[in-house]
Amino acid sequence: MANQVTVSMKVNGTQKTATIEPRMLLVHFLREELQLTGTHIGCDTSQCGACTVLVNGEAVKSCTMLAVQANGCEVITVEGLGETENLHPIQQGFWEKHGLQCGYCTPGVMMASLALLKENPAPSDEEIREALDGVICRCTGYQFIVEAVKHAAQLMAQPAEEKVAVADNLQIGEVR
Amino acid sequence: MPSLIGTPVKRKEDPRLITGNACFTDDIKLPGMLYAAFLRSPHAHAVIRRIDTSRAAALPGVTAVFTGQDLAGKIKDVPPMWLLPGCDLKPKSRPYLATDKVRYAGEAVAVVVAQDRYVARDALDLIEVEYDVLPAAVQQEEAMQDGAPLLFDDVPKNLALVWKAGEVPDEVFEQAEVVVRQRMYNQRVIPNPMETRGAVAQYNPGNGEMTIWCTSQNPHIHRLIYSDVLGIPEHKLRIIAPDVGGGFGSKIATYTEEAVVACLARELKKPVKWIEERREHFTATSHGRDEVLFVELAGTKDGRITALRVTNTANLGAYLSTFGAGCPTIDFGLMVTGAYNIPKAAVTTYGVYTNTTPTDAYRGAGKPEATYQIERMIDLFANEIGMDPVEVRRINFVSSDKFPYNNAMGVTYDSGNYQLTLDKALEMLDYVALRKEQEELRKQGKYIGIGFSSYVELCGFGPSAVAGAIGFQGGVWENSTVRVHASGKVTVFTGTSPHGQGTATTFCQIVADKLGIPLEDVELVHSDTQAISMGWGTYGSRATAVGGSAVSIAVDRVIEKGKKIAAHELEVSEDQIDFLKGRFFVKGDITRYRTFQEIAKSANFAWNLPPGVEPSLEGQSFYDPSNFVYPFGTHICVVEVEEATGNITIKRYIAVDDVGRVINPLLAEGQVHGGIAQGVGQALWEGVVYSESGQLLTGTFMDYAMPKARFFPVIESAFTETLSPVNPLGAKGVGETGATAAPPAVVNAVMDALKPFGVKHLDMPLTPEKVWRAIRSGRDKQ
Numbered sequence: 019m020a021n022q023v024t025v026s027m028k029v030n031g032t033q034k035t036a037t038i039e040p041r042m043l044l045v046h047f048l049r050e051e052l053q054l055t056g057t058h059i060g061c062d063t064s065q066c067g068a069c070t071v072l073v074n075g076e077a078v079k080s081c082t083m084l085a086v087q088a089n090g091c092e093v094i095t096v097e098g099l100g101e102t103e104n105l106h107p108i109q110q111g112f113w114e115k116h117g118l119q120c121g122y123c124t125p126g127v128m129m130a131s132l133a134l135l136k137e138n139p140a141p142s143d144e145e146i147r148e149a150l151d152g153v154i155c156r157c158t159g160y161q162f163i164v165e166a167v168k169h170a171a172q173l174m175a176q177p178a179e180e181k182v183a184v185a186d187n188l189q190i191g192e193v194r
Numbered sequence: 195m196p197s198l199i200g201t202p203v204k205r206k207e208d209p210r211l212i213t214g215n216a217c218f219t220d221d222i223k224l225p226g227m228l229y230a231a232f233l234r235s236p237h238a239h240a241v242i243r244r245i246d247t248s249r250a251a252a253l254p255g256v257t258a259v260f261t262g263q264d265l266a267g268k269i270k271d272v273p274p275m276w277l278l279p280g281c282d283l284k285p286k287s288r289p290y291l292a293t294d295k296v297r298y299a300g301e302a303v304a305v306v307v308a309q310d311r312y313v314a315r316d317a318l319d320l321i322e323v324e325y326d327v328l329p330a331a332v333q334q335e336e337a338m339q340d341g342a343p344l345l346f347d348d349v350p351k352n353l354a355l356v357w358k359a360g361e362v363p364d365e366v367f368e369q370a371e372v373v374v375r376q377r378m379y380n381q382r383v384i385p386n387p388m389e390t391r392g393a394v395a396q397y398n399p400g401n402g403e404m405t406i407w408c409t410s411q412n413p414h415i416h417r418l419i420y421s422d423v424l425g426i427p428e429h430k431l432r433i434i435a436p437d438v439g440g441g442f443g444s445k446i447a448t449y450t451e452e453a454v455v456a457c458l459a460r461e462l463k464k465p466v467k468w469i470e471e472r473r474e475h476f477t478a479t480s481h482g483r484d485e486v487l488f489v490e491l492a493g494t495k496d497g498r499i500t501a502l503r504v505t506n507t508a509n510l511g512a513y514l515s516t517f518g519a520g521c522p523t524i525d526f527g528l529m530v531t532g533a534y535n536i537p538k539a540a541v542t543t544y545g546v547y548t549n550t551t552p553t554d555a556y557r558g559a560g561k562p563e564a565t566y567q568i569e570r571m572i573d574l575f576a577n578e579i580g581m582d583p584v585e586v587r588r589i590n591f592v593s594s595d596k597f598p599y600n601n602a603m604g605v606t607y608d609s610g611n612y613q614l615t616l617d618k619a620l621e622m623l624d625y626v627a628l629r630k631e632q633e634e635l636r637k638q639g640k641y642i643g644i645g646f647s648s649y650v651e652l653c654g655f656g657p658s659a660v661a662g663a664i665g666f667q668g669g670v671w672e673n674s675t676v677r678v679h680a681s682g683k684v685t686v687f688t689g690t691s692p693h694g695q696g697t698a699t700t701f702c703q704i705v706a707d708k709l710g711i712p713l714e715d716v717e718l719v720h721s722d723t724q725a726i727s728m729g730w731g732t733y734g735s736r737a738t739a740v741g742g743s744a745v746s747i748a749v750d751r752v753i754e755k756g757k758k759i760a761a762h763e764l765e766v767s768e769d770q771i772d773f774l775k776g777r778f779f780v781k782g783d784i785t786r787y788r789t790f791q792e793i794a795k796s797a798n799f800a801w802n803l804p805p806g807v808e809p810s811l812e813g814q815s816f817y818d819p820s821n822f823v824y825p826f827g828t829h830i831c832v833v834e835v836e837e838a839t840g841n842i843t844i845k846r847y848i849a850v851d852d853v854g855r856v857i858n859p860l861l862a863e864g865q866v867h868g869g870i871a872q873g874v875g876q877a878l879w880e881g882v883v884y885s886e887s888g889q890l891l892t893g894t895f896m897d898y899a900m901p902k903a904r905f906f907p908v909i910e911s912a913f914t915e916t917l918s919p920v921n922p923l924g925a926k927g928v929g930e931t932g933a934t935a936a937p938p939a940v941v942n943a944v945m946d947a948l949k950p951f952g953v954k955h956l957d958m959p960l961t962p963e964k965v966w967r968a969i970r971s972g973r974d975k976q
Contacts, residue, residue, distance in 0.1 A: 039312065041312065042312075046311075049220075049221075053223075054214065055214070055217075055218075055220075055221040056213070056214020056215070056216070057214070058218065058220075058388075058389070058439070059220070060388045060389070060390075060472065061472035061894070061895050062471050062472045062473055062894075063472070063473075063894045063895055063896050065894070065895030065896060065900075066388060066472075066895060066900075068388055095214065096212075096213065096214040097213070097214040099212075099213070099214075100213070101213055102209040102210075102213055102215075105212070105213075109212040109213065112208070112212050113204055113205070113208045113209070113212055114204065116204070116205065116860050116861065116863075116864050118208065118211055118212065119440070119694035119695070119696065119864060119865075119868060120387070120388065120389070120437075120438065120439045120440040120693055120694030121207070121208070121211030121212070121216055121437070121439070121694070122218065122387075122388040122389040122437075122439025122440060123388045123439075124211055124212060125212075125214055128212065143908070144904075146903070147903040147904040147906075148904055150902070150903035150904070151902055151903065151904060153903075154388065154895065154900050154902065155388065155903075156386055156387055156388050156440050156442070156868075156871075156872070156900070157388075157440055157694050157864075157868045158864060158867060158868050158871075159864075159867030159868045159869075159870055159871035159901075159906065159909065159932075160867075160871065160902075160903035160906060161867045161906070161908060161909055162863075162864055162867065163903065164903065
């Protein structure tokens with residue numbers, strides 16, 4: 019194993035430093051070096067978007083970026099969204115509206131959706147479908163993903179105290 | 195508390211999946227684990243002259259490199275599991291690694307094991323293989339001609355099987371008022387779950403125990419087959435399917451790589467991981483469909499169908515895959531008459547080996563092809579006699595008073611009300627108004643089309659005696675244990691193996707509903723052969739109808755035992771105890787009761803059990819269904835075809851499905867959406883293209899058109915509920931309905947739109963170019 023480089027980036031709010039091969043993809047850096055296995059790999063041609071993360075706030079397919087290219091950047095992965103007890107609105111949306119089935123593409127789809135909602139807090143159905151062009155989901159037929167993103171947009175538009183109330187109401191197996 | 199069955203509860207699976215806490219196969223990392231990568235043949239058909247692995251083996255970081263010869267005697271070829279009788283079947287197993295000859299591009303010829311996946315990939319480039327390239331047989335009709343290249347010396351004409359069922363003499367067609375004939379190609383498609391295949395294997399040399407984590411829809415089938423392939427007895431082989439990222443049939447098959455990885459873990463005494471790359475997946479994982487159908491329909495001028503005769507020439511690929519023999523024969527052939535009362539029918543299927551990736555089940559497996567041909571034929575027949583396709587469907591439907599109904603191919607439809615779903619769908623559409631609009635728009639040079647698909651499909655295979663009779667090398671029953679802990683919490687075990695369906699929610703709904711306990715008090719355990727004694731997995735829309743029924747019966751057994759204990763404690767006879775909403779109470783006196791939780795404790799502590807009652811509270815069922823179940827429905831697609839470009843836009847898509855009892859409407863609708871997306875994908879965009887030499891030209895997501903969000907309108911979905919008399923839940927199956935119904939609905943819609951141009955049939959996928967050419971040639975003729 020030839021030359022090694024040291025990379026350092028802020029991942030989900032924590033500074034991480036590692037010595038790696040320069041050819042290592044960002045997605046492998048996250049999964050193998052940092053054990054952040056929530057980000058998945060679905061293809062090798064940058065089509066499927068399962069590996070989408072936020073790099074400096076922008077949706078990036080982490081299989082298309084070398085880890086060294088993210089040196090000094092701020093990266094957010096699915097693990098940085100929210101925990102089960104304190105879900106991010108995008109996670110709430112996907113759970114509430116059945117926006118996932120096998121769940122393999124879901125972390126990437128959520129990150130891509132989040133990037134959309136940052137740009138456009140109240141997207142139309144059409145705008146959501148356009149924004150999902152960089153991701154492939156084989157399970158859902160996308161309809162409930164669109165519903166999930168719309169629901170998340172509504173949650174994010176609510177004042178803070180209401181958001182807590184909604185999160186409290188999310189129980190496993192809750193009757194809708 | 196409202197009934198949990200039939201309620202759209204949120205999924206129990208989701209919290210881990212949306213927080214990055216799931217565990218897919220590639221997320222497993224064991225101490226000392228090595229990484230495997232397979233070298234694959236670039237040729238579709240070639241003799242292997244020499245393989246030199248020395249340079250690869252010398253690369254720093256490489257642990258070992260193996261060819262097929264290196265592993266000889268340590269692992270066997272992987273056999274097919276469906277040995278269809280009466281069809282002169284010539285089953286050819288998948289070689290664990292090709293040694294003398296490769297038979298499709300992408301077949302593995304060597305495997306590297308290295309310290310990390312990057313080095314393993316580097317080493318592949320250093321393996322030298324010398325091939326003598328042979329001419330390839332790619333298309334099935336050509337492959338069965340005299341003089342075509344032969345894949346196997348002992349398989350003349352590359353014919354793996356010839357299956358015949360039913361008979362319709364020529365006279366029937368000669369004497370018929372109307373005969374419609376059509377050749378149609380149900381093209382090859384790729385299941386493409388978003389998670390590719392993969393495996394991690396760990397071997398304990400101390401006791402000879404092997405554990406394989408792999409992307410399986412049916413870990414017990416993997417255990418059964420790999421036990422023999424690896425020479426590890428079943429009780430020492432554990433298969434775990436962790437979180438599995440979709441399957442759609444492609445993870446039913448027992449492939450070679452998972453077994454090779456296990457063999458390497460045993461050889462090297464280290465855990466070994468292999469994760470398929472997407473480009474590998476395109477050639478190494480089974481494809482679906484690829485059937486050339488020639489259909490003849492006889493009928494009367496007033497719209498009655500009298501006979502159907504179908505020839506299916508199916509491309510099986512280079513080897514016989516696990517269920518490969520069953521898809522174009524049993525699964526296809528028994529359902530060719532669809533939802534219609536057609537008195538005579540016959541099917542002949544030719545199964546052909548070719549130098550392509552083996553084909554096997556893909557969402558629907560044979561039933562989408564059966565539905566495609568009959569639904570297309572209905573429209574062609576309607577067109578021929580100048581009748582509304584809706585009317586032809588009405589006239590020929592098996593009427594609701596005819597169930598159980600024996601179709602001409604000899605299977606018995608359990609229950610149905612086909613007219614009901616058609617009526618409901620028409621109502622949602624406002625059919626009459628839309629036909630008028632279509633007429634108006636045509637005058638303006640705008641072409642919309644309305645397409646129907648009134649499908650019925652066979653799923654929830656059973657009983658096992660039937661599976662045996664058709665050569666399926668296993669059972670089709672299902673197993674569940676419902677284990678009640680002392681605290682009243684419940685662990686449910688199932689032999690089905692969900693990979694996106696939401697079974698951990700729906701099965702727990704069944705249990706919580708019947709026991710009258712909160713849903714969060716129940717958890718489902720699945721997909722681990724050490725935790726679950728036996729089971730046959732998730733495919734063929736069997737999980738709820740068969741697996742859910744086993745769960746339901748196991749719960750009944752828990753309640754029966756609970757009644758005995760409650761009666762003893764309440765000092766009444768057992769027949770005086772009723773169980774309702776979580777309480778065992780004395781009939782006629784609701785103040786005298788024991789809660790479910792109290793009885794759970796009594797049973798587990800066993801301080802005061804009635805004579806003859808053993809401790810613990812656990813019910814088990816091994817449920818063998820008495821028949822298949824037959825979900826049905828009507829889908830309607832409305833398209834607009836742009837004359838200048840051939841571009842197709844889906845304006846509306848209506849789905850009215852009847853899947854028997856719906857356990858969770860939200861999840862059921864999700865299944866319908868997903869199936870439709872795949873079905874529409876096949877109709878409009880997806881399709882495998884091979885070159886004449888057997889190169890897969892559609893081998894990445896850049897070349898193979900996967901459906902995207904912006905391609906679809908809002909799907910308008912509704913259910914009717916006609917219960918199945920076959921099982922205690924009254925459930926049928928929902929997973930394959932969309933993929934079965936959608937292709938003919940879409941194609942019929944496009945053909946309806948193209949009617950003014952005289953176009954009667956185009957083969958899928960209906961790409962703009964194909965449609966544009968048809969419009970142009972239609973205009974030229976006019």
